[in-house]
Every structure is written in C-alpha cells, then in structure tokens.
Amino acid sequence: MATSKWGAPEAIATALSAELNALANNGTAIMAAGIDNATGRYTHLNLELYVATQGVARSAGAYVAIYILPSVDGTNYDDATVAAAIDAMQVYCALDAATTARYKVKANIPIPPLLFKLQVENKTGQAFAAAANTLKYRRHCGDVS
Numbered sequence: 788m789a790t791s792k793w794g795a796p797e798a799i800a801t802a803l804s805a806e807l808n809a810l811a812n813n814g815t816a817i818m819a820a821g822i823d824n825a826t827g828r829y830t831h832l833n834l835e836l837y838v839a840t841q842g843v844a845r846s847a848g849a850y851v852a853i854y855i856l857p858s859v860d861g862t863n864y865d866d867a868t869v870a871a872a873i874d875a876m877q878v879y880c881a882l883d884a885a886t887t888a889r890y891k892v893k894a895n896i897p898i899p900p901l902l903f904k905l906q907v908e909n910k911t912g913q914a915f916a917a918a919a920n921t922l923k924y925r926r927h928c929g930d931v932s
Contacts, residue, residue, distance in 0.1 A: 791930045793927060793928070793929065794829075794927050794928030794929070795927065796833065796925040796926065796927035797827075797829070797925055797926050797927070798925070799835070799923050799924070799925050800923065800924055800925070801921055801922070801923050802818050802822070802905045802922045802923065802924050803816055803818060803905065803907060803920075803921065803922040804920070804921045804922075806818075806907075807907060807915055807920035807921065807922065808915060808916065808917055808918050808919075808920055809914055809915060809916070809917045810907070810909045810914065810915040810920070811909065811914050812909055812910070812911060812912055812913055812914060813908070813909065813910065814908070814909050814914075815867070815906055815907065815908045815909075816906070816907045817856070817867050817904055817905070817906040817907075818904040818905050818906070820904075821858060821864070821902040821903055821904045822902070822903055822904070822905070822924070822926075823902050824898055824899065824900055824901060824902065824903060824926065825861070825900060825901055825902055827926065828900040829898065829926035829927060829928055830897065830898065830927075830928050830929040831894075831895045831896060831897060831898060831926065831927050831928070831929055832855075832896045832897075832898045832924055832925075832926055833892070833893070833894045833895070833896070833924065833925045833926075833927065834853060834878060834892065834893045834894075834896065834905075834922065834923070834924050835890060835891075835892050835921075835922070835923045835924070836851060836853070836880050836890070836891040836892075836893075836907075836921075836922050837888070837889075837890050837919070837920060837921045837922075837923075838851065838882065838888060838889050838891070838911070838915060838916075838920055839888050839915065839916035839918065839919040839920050840886055840887060840888045840916055841886045841911065841913050841914070841915065841916055842886065842913070842914075842916070843886065843913045844884055844885055844886050844913070845882050845883065845884050845885060845886070845911040845912050845913055846884060846911065846912025846913070847884045849881070849882040849883070849884060849910065849911040849912055850879050850880055850881045850882060850910050850911070851879070851880045851882065851891070851907060851908065851909060851910060851911065852877055852878070852879055852880075852907070852908040852910060853877070853878040853879075853880065853893075853905060853906070853907055853908075853922070854867075854875040854876065854877055854878075854905070854906040854907075854908070855875060855876035855877075855878075855896070855898060855899075855903055855904075855905060856875055856903055856904045856905070856906055857875075857876075857899045857901045857902070857903040858901055858902040858903060858904075859901060861901075861902050864902075864903070864904055867904075867906055875906075876896075876897075876898075878893045878896055880893065882911055888916075888919075895929075898926065905922060905924070907922055
C-alpha cells in the first residue's frame with residue numbers, strides 16, 4: 788500500500804502588508820497582483836494573518852474575513868466588492884474583544900488552479916493599527932505519494 792504524504796510547501800510570501808495598515812472597520816484591502824497558481828497547481832493554501840495591537844478594544848464577535856478571488860481568463864477577477872465576495876471562497880479569523888496583537892493561522896484551504904487574489908475585510912469594530920499588519924501565505928499540495 789502506497790504511503791500518502793503532504794507535498795513540501797513553498798516559501799512563505801507576503802500577500803498584504805501596508806495595505807492593511809489603518810484599515811477602517813468594514814474596510815477592505817486587496818492584492819495588487821494575483822497569485823499565479825495556473826503553473827504550479829498547488830492544491831492548498833495556508834494563511835497567516837497578523838493584526839497588530841489596536842488602539843481600542845475590538846468588538847465582541849470581531850473577525851477578519853479573507854476572500855479568495857479567482858480569475859478564469861487570467862485578467863478578470865471575481866468581483867471584489869464585499870457584497871459580491873460573499874459568493875467567493877471565504878476564510879474567517881475570529882478575534883477576541885481586546886486590543887492585543889494576534890496571529891491567526893488557517894491551514895489547508897483548497898485553492899483553484901488559476902490566478903487568484905486575496906482580499907481582507909476588517910470586521911473588528913475598530914481600525915487596524917497604523918503599522919505592522921500582514922497577511923502571508925504558503926501553498927502546498929495535498930496527497931503526494
């Protein structure tokens with residue numbers, strides 16, 4: 788019987804950084820350039836969100852939504868407006884009602900073999916800190932024998 792193993796992940800890369808700084812509550816930030824998964828055809832995505840210390844405590848039920856916006860033709864992406872992004876692939880990162888900096892990690896998110904962008908929506912009840920917020924990613928393959 789063959790043994791199945793996870794494929795080695797690629798090096799970690801930054802998807803968003805300065806775009807997240809001082810991001811208003813209910814505000815969104817989207818990558819300028821897409822992640823090209825049409826060639827490497829990785830099957831999964833791992834995300835690391837860092838929300839720096841906020842000046843005011845987050846609201847109860849605070850979260851950050853991350854949307855995966857694919858491009859079938861390599862030019863046009865799924866609509867990046869939040870209302871339309873509800874149909875997009877989503878990841879939610881729940882946060883506590885504090886000001887403390889937090890790392891949130893989401894692993895093994897299925898991704899399309901296409902070009903795609905990541906979009907972040909701040910639903911914490913407060914603006915993000917003015918500096919040091921990041922969204923990083925690593926892609927990897929699932930079942931590799």
